[in-house]
Amino acid sequence: MVPLQWYLWLSIAVFSIGVLGFLSRRNIIIMLMSIELMLNAVNISLISFSHYIQDLRGQILAFFVIAVAAAEAAIGLAIIIALFRNKATANVDEIREMRG
Amino acid sequence: MIPELFFAYFAFMIVGLSLLVVTRRNPVHSVLWMLLLFFHIAGMYLFLNAEFMAAIQVIVYAGGILVLFLFVVLLMNLKDVAQMKKGITAWPTGVTFTIGIFIAMIYSVRSFIAAPPGRYSIEMIQQETHVKALGKLLYTDFLFQFEVVSLILLIAIVGAIVLAKRKFKG
Numbered sequence: 001m002v003p004l005q006w007y008l009w010l011s012i013a014v015f016s017i018g019v020l021g022f023l024s025r026r027n028i029i030i031m032l033m034s035i036e037l038m039l040n041a042v043n044i045s046l047i048s049f050s051h052y053i054q055d056l057r058g059q060i061l062a063f064f065v066i067a068v069a070a071a072e073a074a075i076g077l078a079i080i081i082a083l084f085r086n087k088a089t090a091n092v093d094e095i096r097e098m099r100g
Numbered sequence: 101m102i103p104e105l106f107f108a109y110f111a112f113m114i115v116g117l118s119l120l121v122v123t124r125r126n127p128v129h130s131v132l133w134m135l136l137l138f139f140h141i142a143g144m145y146l147f148l149n150a151e152f153m154a155a156i157q158v159i160v161y162a163g164g165i166l167v168l169f170l171f172v173v174l175l176m177n178l179k180d181v182a183q184m185k186k187g188i189t190a191w192p193t194g195v196t197f198t199i200g201i202f203i204a205m206i207y208s209v210r211s212f213i214a215a216p217p218g219r220y221s222i223e224m225i226q227q228e229t230h231v232k233a234l235g236k237l238l239y240t241d242f243l244f245q246f247e248v249v250s251l252i253l254l255i256a257i258v259g260a261i262v263l264a265k266r267k268f269k270g
Contacts, residue, residue, distance in 0.1 A: 021122030024194030
């Protein structure tokens with residue numbers, strides 16, 4: 001039997017990689033993909049908790065997380081398209097009209 | 101022995117693939133690595149006796165969200181990305197924050213105490229199939245939250261159309 005701690009470590013590793021991608025990349029699409037990566041890391045930990053504590057509610061929470069992630073991806077990509085129409089770049093450093 | 105080996109394969113693949121996702125310079129490559137990553141995460145869900153979640157992972161993430169990402173990447177047709185010298189620019193900040201968060205979370209996991217086991221044991225789920233057990237819980241105890249999620253999805257549909265619509269002049 002694989003201990004629960006291993007799953008949590010895996011989840012922490014994936015979440016940290018998502019944070020790394022979000023903070024160090026400047027491409028807006030890859031930043032959005034890093035957010036998806038973090039949500040997936042949370043899902044891994046929720047489902048492993050649900051398996052080890054023998055309660056299905058963790059999986060229901062993961063189900064809601066997946067639904068919200070789908071909504072977030074749709075809205076985020078729509079914002080990216082609207083942004084790209086105004087300024088033909090994917091680099092967030094070049095989108096600085098509001099910096100003053 | 102075999103479960104540990106199985107877990108080790110999936111864990112190494114998931115960590116390696118997520119590193120590939122965040123480090124590739126070309127977004128198309130990132131999206132394709134992410135497809136493989138999602139299939140491995142679905143395999144890990146199967147390993148945790150959550151077959152419905154594995155199916156949802158493949159259908160929603162690999163089938164829906166990633167196709168949307170690929171669509172947008174190909175629609176933007178970024179030629180300047182290939183000429184960009186450095187894909188990763190702000191790495192000192194990223195690495196510092198990442199190491200801090202990693203250490204904090206590892207320490208918090210060490211003080212974890214498991215709750216007493218609930219009533220959904222593996223035998224009980226096996227007797228009453230996983231989807232049925234999950235559906236019963238979802239449509240009784242979590243009905244209100246389920247409706248709220250449907251509202252969120254409706255807002256996402258409307259919002260995506262409103263945001264991405266081309267505005268006509270006059």
